[in-house]
Amino acid sequence: MDLTFSPRVNLVLGRNGEGKTNFLEALNFLALGRSHRGSKPDEMINFDKETLHVTLEVEEESGSVLTCEFGLDRSGGRRFRVDGEAIRRRADLVGRLVTVFFNPDSIRLVRGAPQRRRHFTDHGLSEFDPLFLSHLTALQRVIRQKTGLLRDHKKGLASPPETRRELESWNKELAVHAAEVCAGRQEYACLLTPYSHGTHKTLTDNDLQLGFRYCPNLECVKSRQKNDPEKPFAKEGLAADIFQEIDYIMESEIQRGRPRIGPQLDDFEVRLDGVDLRVYGSQGEIRTATIALILARSDVLYQKRQIRPVLFFDDIFSELDRHRAHRLQEMSSRHHQVFVATARADDIADWRPEEMKAWNVQGGGFTEADNEPPY
């Protein structure tokens, strides 16, 4: 298959189970280095084939062309190349080709577990801040090591004085990276809020304040944030404070056999005019807030790197009312390349953007639809 897409809007039409999502997944795979929905290589490769190969040529706004390739085989072997350069770590892929994926499941950003919101923040910030990403990766590694140490100890595999000294060293290393991660999360939440308010206003026409606020788990981070919750805080001395706070509860961590506090337990509040949507949001409010936040993230990225992510909408227009769906279509196609997958063509019936291409998916095959999508 060799396809050339519209730089603006691409409709991917087809009945359920014909391969629309699969197709979006393949494109998104190149951006993330993994499947956005956790598919295994075996599940992504055509039943009668041994390998999978996708090459994407992306023309950037600047006019330069980025070539991304990936190959996958059934045993789990994978190969990525960007502009001919082999990519070895997934971290090196972050921020090269940036995509945003919406599907009905996306509302879990607001309603789901804190992990979703941490991931949203961490990923959004990593796209333009490689130092943050390196601290985040280190932090996650330290936490795994520390968890392993505490577990070993609980199982009686280590002598107490040794464990304490070791734990102290891991906590010190943890604090160094935690300070950077916490400060980064606060900074990102502060960056995002004005944009999320703007995108929410455009989507809904109401002037309710949509805010995204960092709720750190560590007390010393909370107290730094308290002075001005809307502003980034200073990092000076934060690592030392974090170490002190974690070191103080060492005995109880040893007793429980697992880490008890730290940035791995951070959360973010999504507030609409002061109301916590995680708890009190209606289905509709949550859906609009989710979209506003994700679009705000792409605005932040644009502000930082002058990059507009490619947007993927997988079956989401059927869940929005006409007005909001229409606003979202307008907003997204103004600046972005968009892929819309839907089974019900009438969800997008009155949408006629310029430079639109429509594709029919049937049995995994792709054909370009005639000028007019088949409504």
Next chain:
Amino acid sequence: MTVAGKFDNGDGGEFQSPALERLVRSLSRLPGLGRKSATRLALHLVGHDEAAGPAEELVAAVTEARLQVTNCSSCGAITEADPCRICKSERRDSTQICIVATPVDILPFEKAGFYRGRYFVLGGLLSPLDGVRAEDLPFHRLGVRLEKDGVKEMIIALDVSVEGETTALYLQRLFADRDLQLTRLATGIPVGGALAYVDEVTLQRAFQFRRTF
């Protein structure tokens, strides 16, 4: 005897000689060797008629190395004589000790030749996930060594990873109450490296530890 063509691949993709098959398998278990390269090496080894071919040479070399090679009981370096040449040398400064993770890490220092102190090999880094805990590393022996040699400076030359950093922090904690100067190798831009290709983290470190010029 020429080998090419003599050992046909059997139906199962294996040699008809069980002995050769065994050789290929044990070679392919070595680090960095797949079945293909193992087969090439195996055929090379057995494909000579003379009595003292490469195979005999290899067998003798492996046997001898197995018998002779040991770790220095003082620093942990790979050596035949114990203590090793570096630990024994009068010209090395015994008040300076360089802490490395593996015996291989000594080689670049020795190749460069600027370092006149001694070494101590930890044999690993703290990493509970890999089952390496403080009691698995020779910290006690290191303590004895510091005392005995009257070490004044301990240079930490461990990997720049969370495990390396944590092990360094552990050393610092362990010997905090000794009259000992602790130093760490600097991280920064490699000599001959183009600045444009330095990764962000290395660059940040290089910037952080920049010096007056």
